[in-house]
Amino acid sequence: MKTIITSTGNSKSDRFDLRFGRAAYFCLYDDETGHVSFHDNKHLAASHGAGPKAAEFAYELGAEKVISGDFGPKAKDVLDKLNIQMAIIENDDQTVGDIIGIIK
Secondary structure, three states: OEEEEEEOOOOOOOEEOOEOOOOOEEEEEEOOOOOEEEEEOOOOOOOOOHHHHHHHHHHHOOOOEEEEOEOOHHHHHHHHHOOOEEEEOOOOOOEHHHHHHHHO
């Protein structure tokens, strides 16, 4: 399964980002291959609709699940329509690597 983890930076040592649509980066983790890649959230600075646009980007990346701290109602609607699971972690004291270690 391919999972997106919202991140403040572009490495596994960077902190988990509680924001979905406004996260700086999306870490795409493939649990079948162990491959990790980071992608700029190109909708970070959108004046409106960052959440739904980020949800569509997650779909384009092939994500089947997204882990973040919060999802807005519009982003939730789009993720639901695209059959992408949502998981919420409320603790931003973790790194992306910590979360990958938990979901392995």
